[in-house]
Amino acid sequence: MDPRLSIIDERLKEVKRIIAVSGCKGGIGKSVISCALALQLSKLGYKVGLLDLDFFSPSDHIILGAKLSFPEEEKGIVAPEVSGIKFMSIVYFIENKPAPFRGIDVSNAIIELLAITLWNKLDFLVIDMPPGIGDATLDTIRAIKRMGFLLISTQSKLSWESTKRMAKMLKEINVPIIGIIENMQKGSDSFIEKQAKLLGIRFLGSIEFDEKLESKLGNMKSFSQTKFSKQIGKIVPNIC
Amino acid sequence: MDPRLSIIDERLKEVKRIIAVSGCKGGIGKSVISCALALQLSKLGYKVGLLDLDFFSPSDHIILGAKLSFPEEEKGIVAPEVSGIKFMSIVYFIENKPAPFRGIDVSNAIIELLAITLWNKLDFLVIDMPPGIGDATLDTIRAIKRMGFLLISTQSKLSWESTKRMAKMLKEINVPIIGIIENMQKGSDSFIEKQAKLLGIRFLGSIEFDEKLESKLGNMKSFSQTKFSKQIGKIVPNIC
Amino acid sequence: MHEWSLAQAVINGALDYAKKHKLKRAIKINVVLGELQQIDVPAFKLALKELIKEQQAYKIKFKIKEEKAKLRCRACGFEWLFSKTKEKLSEQDSELIHFVPEVAHTYMRCPKCKSPDFEIIKGRGVQIESIEEISE
Amino acid sequence: MHEWSLAQAVINGALDYAKKHKLKRAIKINVVLGELQQIDVPAFKLALKELIKEQQAYKIKFKIKEEKAKLRCRACGFEWLFSKTKEKLSEQDSELIHFVPEVAHTYMRCPKCKSPDFEIIKGRGVQIESIEEISE
Ligand SMILES: Nc1ncnc2c1ncn2[C@@H]1O[C@H](COP(=O)(O)OP(=O)(O)O)[C@@H](O)[C@H]1O
Ligand SMILES: Nc1ncnc2c1ncn2[C@@H]1O[C@H](COP(=O)(O)OP(=O)(O)O)[C@@H](O)[C@H]1O
Ligand SMILES: [Mg+2]
Ligand SMILES: [Mg+2]
Ligand SMILES: [Mg+2]
Ligand SMILES: [Mg+2]
Ligand code: NI
Ligand code: NI
Ligand SMILES: [Zn+2]
Numbered sequence: 039m040d041p042r043l044s045i046i047d048e049r050l051k052e053v054k055r056i057i058a059v060s061g062c063k064g065g066i067g068k069s070v071i072s073c074a075l076a077l078q079l080s081k082l083g084y085k086v087g088l089l090d091l092d093f094f095s096p097s098d099h100i101i102l103g104a105k106l107s108f109p110e111e112e113k114g115i116v117a118p119e120v121s122g123i124k125f126m127s128i129v130y131f132i133e134n135k136p137a138p139f140r141g142i143d144v145s146n147a148i149i150e151l152l153a154i155t156l157w158n159k160l161d162f163l164v165i166d167m168p169p170g171i172g173d174a175t176l177d178t179i180r181a182i183k184r185m186g187f188l189l190i191s192t193q194s195k196l197s198w199e200s201t202k203r204m205a206k207m208l209k210e211i212n213v214p215i216i217g218i219i220e221n222m223q224k225g226s227d228s229f230i231e232k233q234a235k236l237l238g239i240r241f242l243g244s245i246e247f248d249e250k251l252e253s254k255l256g257n258m259k260s261f262s263q264t265k266f267s268k269q270i271g272k273i274v275p276n277i278c
Numbered sequence: 279m280d281p282r283l284s285i286i287d288e289r290l291k292e293v294k295r296i297i298a299v300s301g302c303k304g305g306i307g308k309s310v311i312s313c314a315l316a317l318q319l320s321k322l323g324y325k326v327g328l329l330d331l332d333f334f335s336p337s338d339h340i341i342l343g344a345k346l347s348f349p350e351e352e353k354g355i356v357a358p359e360v361s362g363i364k365f366m367s368i369v370y371f372i373e374n375k376p377a378p379f380r381g382i383d384v385s386n387a388i389i390e391l392l393a394i395t396l397w398n399k400l401d402f403l404v405i406d407m408p409p410g411i412g413d414a415t416l417d418t419i420r421a422i423k424r425m426g427f428l429l430i431s432t433q434s435k436l437s438w439e440s441t442k443r444m445a446k447m448l449k450e451i452n453v454p455i456i457g458i459i460e461n462m463q464k465g466s467d468s469f470i471e472k473q474a475k476l477l478g479i480r481f482l483g484s485i486e487f488d489e490k491l492e493s494k495l496g497n498m499k500s501f502s503q504t505k506f507s508k509q510i511g512k513i514v515p516n517i518c
Numbered sequence: 519m520h521e522w523s524l525a526q527a528v529i530n531g532a533l534d535y536a537k538k539h540k541l542k543r544a545i546k547i548n549v550v551l552g553e554l555q556q557i558d559v560p561a562f563k564l565a566l567k568e569l570i571k572e573q574q575a576y577k578i579k580f581k582i583k584e585e586k587a588k589l590r591c592r593a594c595g596f597e598w599l600f601s602k603t604k605e606k607l608s609e610q611d612s613e614l615i616h617f618v619p620e621v622a623h624t625y626m627r628c629p630k631c632k633s634p635d636f637e638i639i640k641g642r643g644v645q646i647e648s649i650e651e652i653s654e
Numbered sequence: 655m656h657e658w659s660l661a662q663a664v665i666n667g668a669l670d671y672a673k674k675h676k677l678k679r680a681i682k683i684n685v686v687l688g689e690l691q692q693i694d695v696p697a698f699k700l701a702l703k704e705l706i707k708e709q710q711a712y713k714i715k716f717k718i719k720e721e722k723a724k725l726r727c728r729a730c731g732f733e734w735l736f737s738k739t740k741e742k743l744s745e746q747d748s749e750l751i752h753f754v755p756e757v758a759h760t761y762m763r764c765p766k767c768k769s770p771d772f773e774i775i776k777g778r779g780v781q782i783e784s785i786e787e788i789s790e
């Protein structure tokens with residue numbers, strides 16, 4: 039018997055809301071949106087945690103420019119604070135080295151992190167999901183009953199077809215979908231808005247492609263002043 | 279004992295070269311490059327196969343506008359031809375439905391497809407890899423000894439950090455890296471070229487960001503006439 | 519009949535094993551056919567017979583055992599037999615599972631809680647249980 | 655000492671089980687500590703003792719067994735004991751494995767073929783082997 043699953047509820051009991059940022063395909067902006075969302079919520083005075091579950095391409099520490107100090111050991115491990123946000127990521131344990139994990143390893147490592155990380159009081163825990171509907175998605179759904187999914191898609195058919203697969207699965211198994219954000223919008227056409235309506239999922243808004251975003255990654259202050267972050271900020275009240 | 283691993287060499291024995299298109303992160307252009315590469319090689323008169331191993335976000339059938347006829351059953355299954363390219367993908371078996379696969383399922387399904395698909399004579403088999411260095415990467419490395427990796431990265435730090443993780447692993451375990459392609463280049467700076475040099479990996483060229491690409495997906499003829507496809511075409515001789 | 523390709527895998531696998539372990543000239547392959555893959559047993563046997571003739575290195579006999587497929591839900595813990603829920607699958611979905619048994623996760627659900635997150639505990643597909651030397 | 659959080663998991667897990675299975679008021683938890691996770695056993699035992707006091711529902715005893723970690727390479731089939739290769743790890747890498755045993759795939763390699771694609775057959779970390787009713 040794996041005792042770790044029994045403690046996860048306990049670990050998250052003082053966390054008010056848990057938001058998984060997902061959308062199935064890679065490269066659609068899950069990580070930049072997770073970070074911007076965490077920062078914008080924090081700016082509003084909420085206590086925020088950020089958990090990067092993409093073990094193959096962890097990105098949030100780069101976006102936030104986080105210093106990789108080792109998590110403190112207490113009666114568990116304490117998520118280090120990055121400008122007031124409690125931040126946990128596999129990078130603390132692998133640094134810049136590859137983590138060639140099979141699915142069973144991804145599963146075990148996620149359950150381990152959820153079992154030993156002490157988040158304490160949080161208003162929001164934002165989880166940056168890896169692409170796919172594999173072990174990470176299935177395990178967070180299994181382990182965290184109160185989680186809602188924030189789905190992302192670009193306007194590309196390639197992205198939308200994947201997000202749609204995921205949305206179908208979530209609806210079928212009654213996992214709450216908070217809504218869909220269209221990312222990297224170009225032009226005024228809102229393809230995703232129409233598609234979300236067809237699926238009966240709430241459309242939360244479009245984030246434009248921001249030419250300047252890339253150069254602001256790694257500097258939290260500049261990052262949170264981009265047009266991108268401001269547009270995320272406008273969506274935040276619809277999520278709270 | 280799993281007998282399927284024993285037959286994979288036999289299945290691929292008439293395939294001259296096997297190229298895995300990878301790069302660890304999602305959304306960097308693995309799928310569009312895999313398709314363009316397959317098409318350009320085919321145009322040069324080579325016999326080409328294309329295997330889409332991204333089970334969560336299969337994309338190649340959308341890019342090629344392939345009709346999803348069911349693979350024919352012979353002494354195995356015959357990869358259907360899409361404009362002369364032999365094409366195998368999980369979509370033949372899941373259509374537009376979600377495939378919530380754990381790692382062990384990804385692993386089993388990949389080994390099954392490699393064991394039963396009859397490619398017959400091919401000059402090139404292009405494998406479009408999913409993001410990550412998980413089961414799909416580890417199993418193709420384990421099952422296909424003659425495979426080389428074609429790595430992709432965009433200019434974003436987020437992409438490069440992931441590609442670098444993967445390159446480190448491949449080098450360490452002596453899996454050949456054919457080279458690196460920089461995708462979605464904007465401006466003339468070639469960040470990836472410099473980085474590739476530092477790692478001692480061959481730089482194959484830059485593909486510019488092509489505004490018109492998206493609207494040509496799904497129509498093979500228009501797709502292969504994009505600036506994007508033409509730039510891939512220029513890189514092809516360096517791979518052959 | 520893609521059963522042919524799986525029979526080939528069995529013969530290849532057994533020959534690799536026999537050579538590696540320097541087995542004598544006559545062997546018996548004990549094959550297990552997991553129910554989930556819904557192998558056409560006569561077609562599979564026929565293929566084995568043909569393939570045995572095509573090689574000279576070993577005198578090969580085989581014994582085939584069928585194994586019920588058993589599944590366990592990771593979400594609720596429920597265990598069930600594929601045979602109990604099989605009839606709910608359309609013929610086409612069954613055929614897709616026949617080719618790639620993992621797509622069971624696309625077409626089947628836990629009968630108790632509807633989750634697609636179940637484990638195939640046994641009876642997935644073609645396995646070699648053991649290979650024995652026999653007297654010629 | 656993050657051992658505390660794992661001890662909490664053991665007590666929570668055992669109590670959940672005992673309640674679900676309507677066990678009588680006194681139970682013994684048989685805990686297995688897999689070597690790979692390199693648990694600080696005295697710290698873990700101390701945590702269990704403290705945590706047992708904090709709850710009233712059950713009278714709890716525990717028995718702790720350590721289990722060697724065994725690994726098998728998927729690339730070449732080689733099997734080895736963690737104890738035989740452990741000394742090659744730096745202290746820092748050992749500590750990282752202590753927190754998330756899976757990062758063994760980042761810091762360890764098959765001693766025979768250098769592959770990172772190995773399976774942790776046994777001895778990964780903290781497990782509950784069984785829970786028994788005992789006389790008070
Ligand atoms: N709205 C946007 N404008 C400009 N660039 C963006 C935007 N959203 C994402 N990006 C860029 O796209 C790439 C992929 O984003 P990322 O957050 O890493 O996606 P994912 O986490 O889904 O893989 C990154 O280089 C990121 O900087
Ligand atoms: N050079 C390029 N110019 C314009 N768009 C591109 C280019 N390369 C990729 N894209 C677009 O970027 C998105 C991600 O590409 P894709 O091939 O699906 O990446 P991956 O397979 O790595 O996830 C797609 O919408 C694709 O059309
Ligand atoms: Mg990401
Ligand atoms: Mg792709
Ligand atoms: Mg159907
Ligand atoms: Mg170190
Ligand atoms: Ni068949
Ligand atoms: Ni500790
Ligand atoms: Zn269930």
Ligand SMILES: [Zn+2]
Pocket residue numbers: 727728729730731732764765766767768769
């Ligand atoms: Zn090895």
